[in-house]
Amino acid sequence: MGMTMTQKILAAHAGLEQVVAGQLIRAKLDMVLGNDITSPVAINEFEKAGFSEIFDKSKISMVMDHFTPNKDIKAAEQCVQCRTFARHFNLDNFYDVGAMGIEHALLPEKGIVAAGDCIIGADSHTCTYGALGAFSTGVGSTDMAAGMATGEAWFKVPEAIKFNITGKLSKNVSGKDVILHIIGITGVDGALYQSMEFMGQGLINLSIDDRLCMANMAIEAGAKNGIFMVDEITKTYLDERVHRPYKIYAPDEDAVYIRTIDIDLSKIKPTVSFPHLPDNTRTIDEVGDIPIQQVVIGSCTNGRLSDMAIAAEILKGKTVHRDVRAIIIPATQQIYKECIQLGYLEIFIDAGCVVSTPTCGPCLGGHMGILAAGERCVATTNRNFVGRMGHVKSEVYLASPAVAAASAISGKLSGPEEVN
Numbered sequence: 001m002g003m004t005m006t007q008k009i010l011a012a013h014a015g016l017e018q019v020v021a022g023q024l025i026r027a028k029l030d031m032v033l034g035n036d037i038t039s040p041v042a043i044n045e046f047e048k049a050g051f052s053e054i055f056d057k058s059k060i061s062m063v064m065d066h067f068t069p070n071k072d073i074k075a076a077e078q079c080v081q082c083r084t085f086a087r088h089f090n091l092d093n094f095y096d097v098g099a100m101g102i103e104h105a106l107l108p109e110k111g112i113v114a115a116g117d118c119i120i121g122a123d124s125h126t127c128t129y130g131a132l133g134a135f136s137t138g139v140g141s142t143d144m145a146a147g148m149a150t151g152e153a154w155f156k157v158p159e160a161i162k163f164n165i166t167g168k169l170s171k172n173v174s175g176k177d178v179i180l181h182i183i184g185i186t187g188v189d190g191a192l193y194q195s196m197e198f199m200g201q202g203l204i205n206l207s208i209d210d211r212l213c214m215a216n217m218a219i220e221a222g223a224k225n226g227i228f229m230v231d232e233i234t235k236t237y238l239d240e241r242v243h244r245p246y247k248i249y250a251p252d253e254d255a256v257y258i259r260t261i262d263i264d265l266s267k268i269k270p271t272v273s274f275p276h277l278p279d280n281t282r283t284i285d286e287v288g289d290i291p292i293q294q295v296v297i298g299s300c301t302n303g304r305l306s307d308m309a310i311a312a313e314i315l316k317g318k319t320v321h322r323d324v325r326a327i328i329i330p331a332t333q334q335i336y337k338e339c340i341q342l343g344y345l346e347i348f349i350d351a352g353c354v355v356s357t358p359t360c361g362p363c364l365g366g367h368m369g370i371l372a373a374g375e376r377c378v379a380t381t382n383r384n385f386v387g388r389m390g391h392v393k394s395e396v397y398l399a400s401p402a403v404a405a406a407s408a409i410s411g412k413l414s415g416p417e418e419v420n
Helices: 005-014 038-048 073-088 103-110 124-132 141-150 175-186 201-205 208-221 232-239 305-315 333-341 344-351 401-410
Strands: 024-028 031-035 060-063 093-095 118-121 135-138 152-156 159-166 194-199 225-228 259-264 271-273 281-283 294-297 325-328 376-379 395-398
Touching: 005 024, 005 118, 005 135, 005 194, 005 225, 031 038, 031 103, 031 141, 038 073, 038 141, 060 073, 060 103, 073 093, 093 103, 103 124, 103 208, 103 333, 118 124, 118 141, 124 135, 124 208, 124 225, 124 232, 135 225, 141 152, 159 201, 175 208, 175 259, 175 271, 175 281, 194 208, 208 225, 208 232, 208 305, 294 305, 294 401, 305 333, 305 344, 305 401, 325 344, 333 344, 376 401
Parallel strands: 031 060, 031 118, 060 093, 118 135, 159 194, 159 259, 194 225, 294 325, 294 376, 376 395
Antiparallel strands: 024 152, 271 281, 271 395
16 A cells, blocks of 8 residues: 555654554654743653653754743743753754744754654644655644653654645735635645645645745644645755755655545635634635734744745835734744845835734734734734634734735735735
């Protein structure tokens, strides 16, 4: 029986010739990731279990991204605990204020993760790295603690859904629209503990940033992971950043998928997820008249340079609506610097936006843009649950950078063509 991409990676890391869906395995890890919220819990469990050594200082990453620079005393104490642990064990990949970025943008940018890797992270959007042909998945902080000590983790081998991608995206349509469209089809639990595997001739028309966005939101369909076939686009990206050998895994011709979903990129329109679940999707021509009070462009989903470029193109020479607070957050320091060099920050500021240093901030209702009761926000983030960005009576609408930027100008949920 053939294996999927995910199954091949898991088999290799478990030292097995073959695995099948539902099988319990123990696999070796190439990277264990934590942030300033989840790492302190993992450190507490690490110490409670009596561990005194880590398995490999080059294979543990901690990124201070959620509440840094520290928003309050609790956040400061959490970061102190992370800094102390990182210095004690001399971690190679510890990123703090001045060097940090949003973790799931930073690790690919730094070449820390690569095709064929087996990665766990104490953050649900660790599935982002599947865009590069890795198996990566979110875990709890206790699993992170065990991973830091042993370099291994237990997994149940997932079943898989095959997504056959064809066609080419239309103007102002991006990977964010594609994954929102897909989640609208599957529902938030339609891929529960399954691998979403993306392949097909249409991949050539999806950039790495599109793929990172799509893999990031696999968890919003309930998936264990999302993973893309490695092609020349992937290899070019990796070879510019990764300075170690990596291995490419392709699915067997007779790999078993529980179903196949065909996605024609040319038929996808700008798509918005309405409150309060990511699968509550409508195309931009179906949204109606929805006034808004805030826009957030950033996050581990859409804070990359191409996202900033799209926002800058739409905002250039325009002014943010007087009733809207527009918050733009480049995902890493490198992206922030490139935005300065390319003139994007000047465009944003002249339009009336505020630009933040890298942080997850408003995505999880942490800081840098909390909503009051009754307020609505169009965000390029990945979740729109009740109270996700502030008050339980606020609303979050998930959208692409193009839709978010257009909405900031119009003061209501809008497509880019409405503000040109």
